[in-house]
Amino acid sequence: MALLEVRNLTMKFGSLIANHDVSFVVEEGAIVGLIGPNGAGKTTLFNCVSGVYKPTSGKIYYDGVDITRWPPHRVARLGAVRTFQVVRPLNDMNVLDNILVGAFLRTSSFEASLEVAEACLEMCHLEEYRNKRAGSLTIGLKKRLELARALATQPRLLMLDEVMAGLTGTELKDAMDLLRDIKARGITLLVVEHIMEALMPIADKVIVLDGGIKIAEGPPSEVVQNERVIAAYLGEKFSKRLRGMKA
Numbered sequence: 001m002a003l004l005e006v007r008n009l010t011m012k013f014g015s016l017i018a019n020h021d022v023s024f025v026v027e028e029g030a031i032v033g034l035i036g037p038n039g040a041g042k043t044t045l046f047n048c049v050s051g052v053y054k055p056t057s058g059k060i061y062y063d064g065v066d067i068t069r070w071p072p073h074r075v076a077r078l079g080a081v082r083t084f085q086v087v088r089p090l091n092d093m094n095v096l097d098n099i100l101v102g103a104f105l106r107t108s109s110f111e112a113s114l115e116v117a118e119a120c121l122e123m124c125h126l127e128e129y130r131n132k133r134a135g136s137l138t139i140g141l142k143k144r145l146e147l148a149r150a151l152a153t154q155p156r157l158l159m160l161d162e163v164m165a166g167l168t169g170t171e172l173k174d175a176m177d178l179l180r181d182i183k184a185r186g187i188t189l190l191v192v193e194h195i196m197e198a199l200m201p202i203a204d205k206v207i208v209l210d211g212g213i214k215i216a217e218g219p220p221s222e223v224v225q226n227e228r229v230i231a232a233y234l235g236e237k238f239s240k241r242l243r244g245m246k247a
């Protein structure tokens with residue numbers, strides 16, 4: 001079943017067309033990757049789906065409900081939650097309190113929120129930072145905190161905007177494992193990611209944007225061989241290297 005359906009979505013900023021007639025579905029329970037060069041329109045698409053921008057035309061359906069032009073808090077309450085590419089923790093609050101803010105979307109009970117927040121803290125391996133000021137964290141940890149706070153809202157669709165950017169080596173592997181864990185809990189993921197090596201092994205499907213237009217969609221192993229994707233984004237050499245990777 002399609003949990004999210006984007007139909008003929010167009011978003012214009014004056015004469016600039018950031019998303020042009022984009023259509024796709026995200027199946028419930030899948031990890032779907034959204035890739036493309038800088039300026040391709042990935043973040044704009046997230047902003048349209050999550051209600052931050054009102055699309056110029058087109059429709060967005062979540063769980064069969066037309067959510068086009070709904071405000072962000074209504075979309076979030078329905079279970080579609082996103083993180084921001086530029087992280088926005090509440091810097092003066094500690095890590096646990098930041099996560100609690102997410103949990104309060106579902107309940108006004110402090111005990112219930114605390115239980116959810118503790119679980120998310122643990123799931124994102126942030127226990128040792130629990131009482132640290134969010135503003136004092138490294139960028140990698142701030143991204144993990146964003147993820148924990150989004151998880152605390154108990155989403156059904158989680159949209160992640162470059163949460164793996166800036167991570168290296170083991171951090172990246174941990175992040176991939178975390179996304180697999182999230183999927184195993186039945187949460188559907190739509191993931192904007194530049195790091196193809198991280199996305200390929202975990203994505204069920206990849207959608208490629210270039211200049212606001214969807215140029216390809218399919219399993220990662222197919223998409224990395226797609227001529228348009230190679231020309232617009234991957235390049236021949238990188239495509240060859242990815243093809244050698246185990247999917």
Ligand SMILES: Nc1ncnc2c1ncn2[C@@H]1O[C@H](COP(=O)(O)OP(=O)(O)O)[C@@H](O)[C@H]1O
Pocket residue numbers: 013016017018036037038039040041042043044045
């Ligand atoms: N609020 C905005 N006002 C004007 N132009 C915007 C705005 N947001 C994004 N854009 C433009 O839309 C295009 C797509 O941007 P974006 O969605 O951020 O791309 P990506 O996330 O793929 O790098 C870019 O040309 C960008 O400058």
Ligand SMILES: [Mg+2]
Pocket residue numbers: 042043044085
């Ligand atoms: Mg972006």
